Amino acid sequence: MPRSRRPGRVRGSLLALALLVPAVLGAAPDGSGETISLTGNGPGLRLDVTLTQVVDPASPAGPEPTEPTEPTGSDRLVATRFRLENTGTAVYQDSPAPAAHLLDTAGQRFTGDDVPTTAGPAFPETVTLDPGGTAEGFITFRIPADAEPAAVQFALDTGLADDVGQWSLPLP
Template sequence: MRRSRRLLVALALLAPTLLGFAPGGSGETISLAGSEPGARLDVTLTQVVDPATPAGPDNPTGPDDPDGPDRLVATRFRLENTGTAVYRDSPAPATHLLDADGRRFTGIDLPTTAGPAFPAAVTLDPGATAEGFVTFRIPADAEPAAVQFALDAGLADDVGQWSLPLP
């Protein structure tokens, strides 16, 4: 059973390449297009903090959390608007973490001590850049395998994927 699960994970991680997604090596910059004319970002995954620590007491994680025992993973991105249109989007729902069992987790707006999080909405004029963290709440035993990012709140056809762990 474990072998078949690993095969499924391998297929899930290869699917982006086969379906036209833009795979990137750890720390590489991937150029992504949005669905609107002139929407384009260069996106770089620069850091992964695993586990991450919540920034305040209002952000529990662990056995007393209503979602059950889990941990936080914070991922730092650099976004550069290389298009001709103004970028207005929410980075957290545009970002997904895939684990070694093929599960997919959507980014959340949860501050951690890893560093400053992106605001709920980011606006970048052409040529402007922004950096910030997107956090994921994952099961304690999950093994992060990849992170994905797409414009249009994660719904754009052009998806970047980075393998984990970063070097």
């Protein structure tokens, strides 16, 4: 029996349609900043995920402006702050950066990275949360300078879970 769909969720083959409709129609943010409950592929794996802040553009952090994390002249960094709360019965252990994607109005998809920015602390490479535990951190995206962010997505299991949360941008 299929599970019910709730606002902020995208499943299976509807993913492509859900990504293009807001960009094509110019839809206003719907549910941005809301908490979305997501399940993983393993038993008892559930997180409440909230996109709390977007910093665009974000400045790279580091002592040297020529570090490899600095965007090139044609790129910019966008930092997104997430709050993760383990509401399941299993321990959550995953890498949040590759679990997140930024979509632009042209339909391009960019995978999150652990690039440090001055926006705030990034998640560690691996986050481990016992049931009831929480973590907050930034996930950064490197996008073309002229790209217009349209949405951010997050899924458990390093982005491979069927349950995908989506937040429209810009946040209200």
